[in-house]
Amino acid sequence: MSQQKDLSRRGFLLGTGAAALALSSVVAGCSAPSASAGAGEVNAGKGTIPEAWDEEYDIVIVGAGGAGCAAAYGAAKAGGGVLVIDSQSSSQSSSTALCGGYTYFVNSPLQQEQGIEDSIDLFVSDTLAYGQSCKEEVLRTYGEHCNEYYALVTDELGLQWTGSVNQSPGCSVPRTLVCDPAEHQRLIAEAALAQGAEIRYQTTGRRLFSDGNRVVCGILAEEDSGRELRIKAKKAVILATGGITHNPEMIEECMPGASQIPAHSCVGHTGIMHNASMEIGCQMYGRPWIYATEAKYPGYTSMDQYAELYIYGAVEVNLTGDRYIDESIYWCNERTRALLKQPTDPVDGICTWEILDQTAYDLALAAGPPIGLQESTVELLVSADNYEELGEKILSPNLAATMAKYNDDVARVGYDTVFGRETMLGVGTGPVAPLVTPPFYAFKNAPHFDYNPATSFYVDEQCRALNSFDEPIERLYQVGEIMLRSVIGNHYQYGLATGAGGTLGLYCGGLTAELDNWDA
Numbered sequence: 301m302s303q304q305k306d307l308s309r310r311g312f313l314l315g316t317g318a319a320a321l322a323l324s325s326v327v328a329g330c331s332a333p334s335a336s337a338g339a340g341e342v343n344a345g346k347g348t349i350p351e352a353w354d355e356e357y358d359i360v361i362v363g364a365g366g367a368g369c370a371a372a373y374g375a376a377k378a379g380g381g382v383l384v385i386d387s388q389s390s391s392q393s394s395s396t397a398l399c400g401g402y403t404y405f406v407n408s409p410l411q412q413e414q415g416i417e418d419s420i421d422l423f424v425s426d427t428l429a430y431g432q433s434c435k436e437e438v439l440r441t442y443g444e445h446c447n448e449y450y451a452l453v454t455d456e457l458g459l460q461w462t463g464s465v466n467q468s469p470g471c472s473v474p475r476t477l478v479c480d481p482a483e484h485q486r487l488i489a490e491a492a493l494a495q496g497a498e499i500r501y502q503t504t505g506r507r508l509f510s511d512g513n514r515v516v517c518g519i520l521a522e523e524d525s526g527r528e529l530r531i532k533a534k535k536a537v538i539l540a541t542g543g544i545t546h547n548p549e550m551i552e553e554c555m556p557g558a559s560q561i562p563a564h565s566c567v568g569h570t571g572i573m574h575n576a577s578m579e580i581g582c583q584m585y586g587r588p589w590i591y592a593t594e595a596k597y598p599g600y601t602s603m604d605q606y607a608e609l610y611i612y613g614a615v616e617v618n619l620t621g622d623r624y625i626d627e628s629i630y631w632c633n634e635r636t637r638a639l640l641k642q643p644t645d646p647v648d649g650i651c652t653w654e655i656l657d658q659t660a661y662d663l664a665l666a667a668g669p670p671i672g673l674q675e676s677t678v679e680l681l682v683s684a685d686n687y688e689e690l691g692e693k694i695l696s697p698n699l700a701a702t703m704a705k706y707n708d709d710v711a712r713v714g715y716d717t718v719f720g721r722e723t724m725l726g727v728g729t730g731p732v733a734p735l736v737t738p739p740f741y742a743f744k745n746a747p748h749f750d751y752n753p754a755t756s757f758y759v760d761e762q763c764r765a766l767n768s769f770d771e772p773i774e775r776l777y778q779v780g781e782i783m784l785r786s787v788i789g790n791h792y793q794y795g796l797a798t799g800a801g802g803t804l805g806l807y808c809g810g811l812t813a814e815l816d817n818w819d820a
């Protein structure tokens with residue numbers, strides 16, 4: 301707690317003229333002034349603090365999506381005075397509300413009911429092997445606390461889980477449950493309010509205030525009206541602002557050419573607080589691992605136009621009817637880079653076709669929404685009795701030859717010899733089967749940026765933001781997509797974004813409420 305004492309000794313922010321003057325003279329004696337201090341702010345060595353605060357709370361949370369509301373609930377329940385701000389007009393604009401509803405738990409009561417044997421050690425070893433660059437200590441925090449979040453949303457708030465437990469790529473056992481995402485977000489936002497947290501919309505977090513030791517003490521926010529607010533956080537600031545999908549410059553810097561891929565995430569994912577985090581010493585890792593997600597019909601407006609058919613054995617071909625990737629590697633940087641090199645459609649831009657036979661169709665239909673086929677996606681399929689006819693219908697001249705080679709390989713040697721596909725979707729999924737049972741189908745597939753789980757910040761086991769020397773930045777916490785790399789590393793297991801957002805948000809919120817006030 302020595303840094304907390306440092307902070308209060310410096311007499312941060314008292315609001316009155318005399319006190320502010322006293323503060324100015326203390327901090328003015330620190331090292332070189334910050335270049336970023338603006339009007340009404342005081343240079344404080346490496347940090348910048350205001351001459352006066354407009355408001356003060358124990359804990360200030362930026363972002364009222366799944367992770368931010370879970371943090372608000374946890375902090376308010378533990379006795380903290382909490383303000384959550386969000387740039388949008390409702391938490392229903394968040395990615396948590398818009399998502400597919402897949403939510404990941406380890407050793408959950410539903411897994412136990414279905415006889416699935418799981419453990420934190422198995423989860424950690426699966427995820428380290430698949431993700432490569434995750435933080436083991438963060439995985440353990442997640443594994444140890446995820447059933448607290450499960451109990452909150454399921455038993456206390458009444459969230460319903462539908463269907464069976466799903467197996468994501470990279471998992472040796474099924475772990476992922478499915479819920480109505482808008483309902484999930486509604487319940488956790490209402491629960492945070494009921495605990496006494498305040499949620500204020502149309503208010504954007506812009507910068508972080510910190511003292512000369514980079515101990516974070518508040519934020520600069522801006523209301524939609526243009527009014528600026530300097531909000532003091534006596535215990536902590538928690539950033540839960542999602543990803544960078546709506547920041548084309550950042551996307552382009554990670555992968556040249558990728559900004560042409562549309563984003564279907566929360567429009568608030570602008571990366572403003574990523575910049576604020578970097579300004580204070582955090583480093584955004586995993587830029588070379590950024591990737592787009594797939595499986596949406598061009599012009600997508602809702603999950604009614606979504607089908608991940610390669611999970612059920614479909615192959616993916618480009619517009620000329622040629623394969624270009626091992627479909628079982630699932631979405632990743634390598635796959636998106638390959639996609640960007642394919643021919644584009646004059647109307648739909650970058651897009652490909654998922655090709656399946658009747659057997660794969662039946663598997664996808666049995667799985668149902670959101671990943672498999674449903675009535676609304678069946679209507680979007682192009683079908684034919686043979687691959688020549690299907691190729692003509694989708695204007696892909698090489699389709700028949702591509703499918704003949706794939707089917708011959710798989711029947712003869714059990715795998716595809718061109719790109720090396722052996723399984724439906726990697727570890728723990730079944731071997732590929734030839735696609736030879738008519739009729740045959742094609743689903744048009746456009747890539748999009750839904751999230752950037754592999755490209756974000758590292759935190760420690762308490763979700764404290766880390767600087768580039770792996771040291772915690774005092775009183776700055778990050779939860780949700782903004783730190784998801786700490787959990788998933790280079791490869792994403794589906795459901796971990798919302799599962800880890802809720803779990804680590806709840807856990808971190810509770811921790812911050814226990815901190816001493818720096819101005820005590």
Ligand SMILES: Cc1cc2nc3c(=O)[nH]c(=O)nc-3n(C[C@H](O)[C@H](O)[C@H](O)COP(=O)(O)OP(=O)(O)OC[C@H]3O[C@@H](n4cnc5c(N)ncnc54)[C@H](O)[C@@H]3O)c2cc1C
Binds near residue numbers: 568
């Ligand atoms: C179409 C789609 C399908 C998906 N499917 C799944 C799935 O099935 N399972 C899964 O685990 N993940 C899925 N994801 C990813 C997942 O939804 C997100 O990674 C996760 O919900 C992020 O949670 P969060 O709380 O970090 O962000 P959000 O829930 O988006 O909340 C962040 C909030 O911060 C606000 N904000 C951002 N910047 C600022 C700022 N500067 N000031 C104030 N407010 C700000 C935003 O407006 C937003 O409300 C999907 C995403 C999409 C878009």
